[in-house]
Amino acid sequence: MNPTRLEVTHANGRYPIMVGSGLLSSTSLLSDLLPAKDLMVVSHPSIWTLWGGRLLAGLADRRIHHHLVPEGEQHKTLDGLAGIVDAAVAAGLNRDCAFIALGGGVVGDLTGFAAACYQRGVPFLQVPTTLLAQVDSSVGGKTAVDHPGGKNLIGAFHQPVGVVADIDTLTTLPDRELRAGLAEVIKYALIMDADFLDWLEAHLADLLERRPAALEYAILTSCRHKATIVGRDERESGERALLNLGHTFGHAIETGSGYGEWLHGEAVAAGMVLAAELSCRLGWLSAVEVGRIRALIKRAGLPCDPPRLGAARMLELMALDKKVLGGRVRLVLLKRIGQAICTADYPDDALRGLLEDLTGMQG
Numbered sequence: 001m002n003p004t005r006l007e008v009t010h011a012n013g014r015y016p017i018m019v020g021s022g023l024l025s026s027t028s029l030l031s032d033l034l035p036a037k038d039l040m041v042v043s044h045p046s047i048w049t050l051w052g053g054r055l056l057a058g059l060a061d062r063r064i065h066h067h068l069v070p071e072g073e074q075h076k077t078l079d080g081l082a083g084i085v086d087a088a089v090a091a092g093l094n095r096d097c098a099f100i101a102l103g104g105g106v107v108g109d110l111t112g113f114a115a116a117c118y119q120r121g122v123p124f125l126q127v128p129t130t131l132l133a134q135v136d137s138s139v140g141g142k143t144a145v146d147h148p149g150g151k152n153l154i155g156a157f158h159q160p161v162g163v164v165a166d167i168d169t170l171t172t173l174p175d176r177e178l179r180a181g182l183a184e185v186i187k188y189a190l191i192m193d194a195d196f197l198d199w200l201e202a203h204l205a206d207l208l209e210r211r212p213a214a215l216e217y218a219i220l221t222s223c224r225h226k227a228t229i230v231g232r233d234e235r236e237s238g239e240r241a242l243l244n245l246g247h248t249f250g251h252a253i254e255t256g257s258g259y260g261e262w263l264h265g266e267a268v269a270a271g272m273v274l275a276a277e278l279s280c281r282l283g284w285l286s287a288v289e290v291g292r293i294r295a296l297i298k299r300a301g302l303p304c305d306p307p308r309l310g311a312a313r314m315l316e317l318m319a320l321d322k323k324v325l326g327g328r329v330r331l332v333l334l335k336r337i338g339q340a341i342c343t344a345d346y347p348d349d350a351l352r353g354l355l356e357d358l359t360g361m362q363g
């Protein structure tokens with residue numbers, strides 16, 4: 001299968017997103033993107049075992065070093081970042097090296113942040129192997145680690161030199177991770193593409209059965225939307241915040257439950273339901289539309305209900321969100337299906353009432 005190429009433009013240039021099959025072992029594709037002789041591949045042990053060999057085949061003429069990090073959001077920490085830097089120093093890597101992130105969102109965020117910091121910045125390539133990373137986290141240059149007090153609180157914008165999304169890697173993705181990725185796919189439909197929501201409702205079974213054509217269409221549609229938004233608002237001074245539908249609630253769920261308990265996509269799914277419910281209470285979405293969103297998320301095998309952390313705890317966690325402005329939490333809500341807004345203009349009682357009803361009074 002020939003790869004499909006999309007472009008992301010940013011303040012300092014542009015880079016391709018390549019989507020297709022058999023890309024990992026494509027020497028020409030990887031060589032074009034990575035002229036560096038010394039490469040540091042960061043991955044998880046299981047992904048390295050499954051897919052590292054293919055990547056090495058595509059980079060046979062380079063000096064490859066690798067560093068493996070344990071799986072799970074609980075490892076996306078400053079210690080995890082230090083491990084990558086230690087490995088790069090031990091390998092004697094200079095500023096003319098490049099890093100490669102081979103894995104999901106945790107590997108991509110850690111590697112990208114390490115690349116932003118190492119020797120004040122080295123190039124890095126995103127090679128996402130999960131659906132979530134292929135449709136969202138590998139594109140757009142957000143890199144970060146978590147803090148015990150909040151998700152992604154320490155990080156940098158550092159754009160990759162490219163994104164190589166080989167859909168073959170999805171054949172070994174655990175079911176739970178596939179479903180978590182679907183949450184971010186559904187997100188694009190809800191915020192900006194009502195027709196895509198129709199398509200998702202019609203083709204969800206194909207996606208769950210991992211039919212390559214359906215996966216490729218969903219990845220390309222998602223990446224096209226993400227590339228458009230990042231191209232217009234790289235640093236999230238406006239429109240890019242819309243990509244955070246469900247994330248303010250979702251990050252609070254992840255932090256409050258303990259990193260690694262809920263997958264990011266699961267927390268975003270429950271967060272999108274909360275956002276839809278609040279949009280309904282504000283008179284923007286109908287109960288029928290909220291039911292439609294809930295039904296799709298449920299069919300995707302994702303949670304619709306948040307954990308019972310309690311309204312006070314949820315509000316405390318949400319107060320550290322990066323969209324807080326002037327002490328007020330801005331929320332991404334839905335004016336209608338396919339049209340999102342980021343707003344601080346909602347009654348506090350409506351948010352508190354929603355959280356009390358759906359996450360409990362205590363906490």
Ligand code: GLY
Pocket residue numbers: 136137139140142240243244
């Ligand atoms: N995942 C949201 C963003 O990249 O802006």
